[in-house]
Every structure is written in structure tokens, then in C-alpha cells.
Amino acid sequence: MNVSRGWLTVALCLAIGCQAEKPTSLSDRGDDGSSGQSQLIDVSLALNWFPEAEHGGYYAALVHGYYEEEGLRVTIRPGGPKVPVISDVAEGKVDFGVDNADKLLLLRAQQAEVVAVMSPLQNSPRCIMVHKSSGLTKLEDLAQKKSFTLAMNSGQPFAQYLKKVVNLDGVQVVNYPGNVAQFLEQTDYGQQAYSFSEPFLAEREKSDPLCLMLSDIGFNAYTSLLIARQEAVSQKPDLVARMTRASIKGWKKYLAEPDQTNKYIHEQNPEMGMEILAYGVNALRPLCLPTGFDETQLGMMTAERWQTLTDQMGEIGLIKPGTIKSGETFSLAFLKTEPATKPAE
Template identity: 65%
Template sequence: MIPILLLALIAGCQTQSAPPTPTTAAPNTGGTVPAQTPIDVTLALNWFPEAEHGGFYAALVHGYFAEEGLNVTIRGGGPKVPVIADVASGTVAFGVDNADKLLLGRVQQADVVAVMAPIQDSPRCIMVHKSEGIASLKDLAGRKPFTLAMNTGQPFAQFLMKHVNLADVQITSYPGNVAQFLLEPKYGQQAYNFSEPFVAEQQGGDPVCLMLSELGFNTYTSLLITRGELIEQQPELVAKMTRASIRGWKKYLAEPDETNKHIHEQNTQMGLDVLTFGVGVLKPLCLPKDFAEERLGSMTAERWQSLASQMTEIGSLPPDSVRPEAAFTLKFVTAE
């Protein structure tokens, strides 16, 4: 049985209130699909449909899953949707979540493995006001008065508190929206740089993003994950899902409009303007400088080892409790 602790691993990080959790099945694209009966597959998202899931939706909208003989249903997520637990238990075949959550799951004996990483550089940031002249996360040290809203139970927040002296900063819980940010100049909050800053700016704010990756905490984001057991027993299914997802992400980064319309239909609180902004911000995170498009989805052992070491340093993981090299596989990315 997967411990109840896993249910707390999914923490809200976007600005919207909770819309109904949607599910999306593959549309009839009119293209050629295999003659055999399609395999029904569920992909569980870690949050409500938005730009960070765009490539998976593109694979659905443009028929790439169908071309692989897959009838994929994308299940929307939310603040307390236990993606790691659902994947580990076999409730769903595939899920989308972040690398730190996956390691936390594995230390609880969850059989979850990352097979593809569409977003290389983490979008996680602390959003502050430009008028305050805060140029880096290190500038938060000794700042008083100042309020920082974030979920202190998350590894990124623990890493920040470990590496920046926030003794003079008042830390409060993350509110899930930008309302307080707009009211208080001496206020910062956790955010994803493709979402909350756009909302804040549209409402007259002056947001600046201080990236956690620049402090050294750079987790793979929106990983495609599955069970180790499924990799062993049905490798061709995993290969099909990974191959179609990579195609989807390439398509989304190049031509997002049709997919964004579909995402908006699934989550009407995600307007087309914020989705357009989002994919523009995501593109350099998915394809950083000198990172060839052909490598999209790949991962490195060094990055996983670094994350495990950082999470051990801040006390999120007991020493030697996980083997980072077992948390991911490149088998299906290189096969693409």
C-alpha cells in the first residue's frame, strides 16, 4: 500500500481557483490509425490543464497518440490529486509530475520511473515587485519588512531557506492567487514563471521572477512517469507513449495555437492570452541554449544525483535512501 504521505506530495502552484477536473479523450483526427483495437491509456496530470502540459495535449490533438495505436484519456489534476500514488498503484498507466516529487515517492517505495523530461530548466520562481529593486534571491537576505508566501513543505522552499538567510522575512502560506501580491509592494510569492507573472502584470502589477534554478535548485518539470513494472512487462506500450509525447512537445513548441484552444476548452480559466504567453516562456526552458531539439525529453544522471544530494542536504530525503539512477530511464527517449 502506498503510504498516505504521498497524498501530500502534490502542492498547488498556480494562480487559479479550482475548476472542475476535466478528462479529455483522443479526438477523431481523420488520420490513418492502426487497424488493431487501440489500447486505452490514462495520463494523469499533476495540475489543471495549462501550458506546462501542452506537449501531451498536442500529441492528443494532432493524433500522435492515435497513430501509435493508443486511445489516451488525459485526466486533469489539482492541489491534492495523488499522481505518484495513482501511477505506482496502477490506477493509471502514466502520469505527469516533477522530479522532486518522484524522489519523495520512491523513498516511500513507490514504483515510479521517469521516462521523458520535456522541460529541462525549472519554471519555479519567487515573484517579487520590480519597484523593490530585488535582483536575485540572495537579495532577500536581511530584507525587513518583507513577506514571502510559499509552501514551506516543498523541497524548493526548504532549499531556499537553507541557502538564503530569511530570518528577517515573514513567511506565510501560499495563497494560490496574486491578490495579496498586487496589494503589497514588500511581498513576494512562489510562482511558475509562465503563469502568475502574466496574471499579475495584466492586473497592473510589476512582477519580476527570481528563478530557483539560478540558486542551483533545478528540478526536471512535467516529467512523463510510469511504473517500473510496466516498463518491464510492456516496454512497447511505454515506447509508444513516450514517442508520441516527444512529437507532441515538438509540435506544441513550434505551433501551439490549436492545442491551446483545446487546453482552454478543458480549463476555461486558462485564457488563450496566458497560454500564448506560457508557451513563449516555456520554449527556452524546454530547449535551453545549445540544447538541440533532437534531445528534447532527455535527462542526465548528474542532474538526478544533484537533486537527490540537495534533497538529502535539506532533510527531504534520508541519506542513501534512494538510488537516483533508478529514478529514470533513457531507454525510450534514445529510441525515439
């Protein structure tokens, strides 16, 4: 997981506050979304983790006033390891959320009526971090390894898919520790990671990390999605469109000029230093704008990608076939451009 996921969760909650004052809910407003108290519409956005580069575009939209330009007063609520973002969106506790496609599918299969309206990342940052000196160059090479330790949360969809498509009989799978301490001490050791976080820690300690991307074996879940309640998508489309436009504009700004936003993120989460935030945005750029993918299509999703992920979740037994209907997990209605072709690998 992300770098801060293994650090002092309780202390961070006390430092930055895991709960924010709840603004007027969408369900409490009129058809135009107005609270009647201001010309700006109060909107809440819940993050899936503590503030970091993964959320940079949303913070950029706040810092640079893009939400206000759309008539929105957005409150961003930091997340944490046990904050149920998707459930909170589905229940109307928050207006919008940020989370990943595999988790959305799991909750949608449990009748959580939420919809993804924008994806800033085209390729997932999820990877297995190994040492360059291990000789591994792709995930399939794990099948040839003996006496190799792999630390990951085995219950996660990406881990179950990895175990399905790659022979890990010679690999000792252990629980993910939430830090890179063991990685620094042991050469024949790999661990789950996000390409914009854990590798930074390893490099800072003069190690030799190499990211083997899960997308290379076909598991490429959309990441850091903007998620809305189904009711808002159908009954308040103008509000959802405003939030989506401003968020996309924020992501474009963050990828081009991240410094001011990174300073703000650091203020919200002091554990995220300016150096790791700069590393993070550099790692995010090729994931948001892969080769051959035009900036004008930033945020786009495709039905093919959603269907592939849905099928994969079914193959590993996390979703029963037929539980999720095609097209009900996402909407392209709030994106100006036509669906993008598959990004170049």
C-alpha cells in the first residue's frame, strides 16, 4: 500500500483529523444542489487514505480555486485504514469519494449504489517491489524462484489474481508488514507496493528497488476514481458534472505544476515530505498520461476495461457471475471526450 499506510495511523488521525465536519448533504438540498445558505454549494469529498500524491489532482482543484469556479465549496475529508469511503458515499454520508475500481466492484456486488465518474490514472500504480539484484524482471519470473519471500495482503484482489496466473509454489507468501524494513535487509524478498511511495523509501536507504507492475499481467484496476452516489448521477447531473470538470482540471494542473499543491498536502499530512511528494507526482505522470494518451482525455474510462476487471474478479471468486450488470459501475456522461482507446503499454 502507500507509504503512510504502515505509519502511526492513530497519531496521524490525531494530527490531521480523520473526521471532518459534515457539510449539508446532497439529500438535504434542493434539486439544484443549493443549501440556501450561500451561492457556493457545500460538497464533501472523502479520500481513501491520508493526503498524499495519489490525491494530488483533487487537492490542486481546491488549492487553485477550480471547485469554486464551478460554484462548489468542497471539504476534503482525509481517509485511513478503516474509513469506509464507498459505503459512506452509498449511504449519503459524504457526497463524493476517492477509491479504486476493484473495491468499487466488491461493494457494488453488495448493493452499494455508487458509480465511478472519472479516473485520473489510466494504469494502476500497484506493483510488487523486488530488488534489481534478485534477477527478476517480470512477475512471471517468480515461478522460477526458490526460497523467495513475498509480503502481501493475500485477501486483496490483486494478490488473488497474481496467485491465479503466476505459479508461486516456490514462494513463501507472508503478511505485508506495512513498511520496507525487511525489504532493506533481505535480497530474496519482495513486497506489495504503490510505485509512487515504497520505492522512494527504499531508494532513500540506498537500496535497489524495481517495480514489477500488476498491470503487466493484466490486472489493471482504475485507481483514485472519483465516485458518486447513483442517486446524484441520475437526479443531480449538473452538480456531478461540475465536480468532475473541476477535478479533471485539478489533475491537469497537478501533473504540470505540483509545487503549490504539494505544499498544501504536506500541511495536511506532515508525514508526506516535499521530497516524497515530488517523487510521487513524477511516478504518477506516466500512469495518468501513458504513451499515446492525450491530455484532453485525462479522466476517461472504457467499458472494455471495466468488463475485464469484472471478469477477473469473477474468476478469482470475489464476484458471482451476473451480479453486476455491464455499464452500471461507471458513467462517461460527465466527460467531454469520447472513450479513449487502450493506452500503449
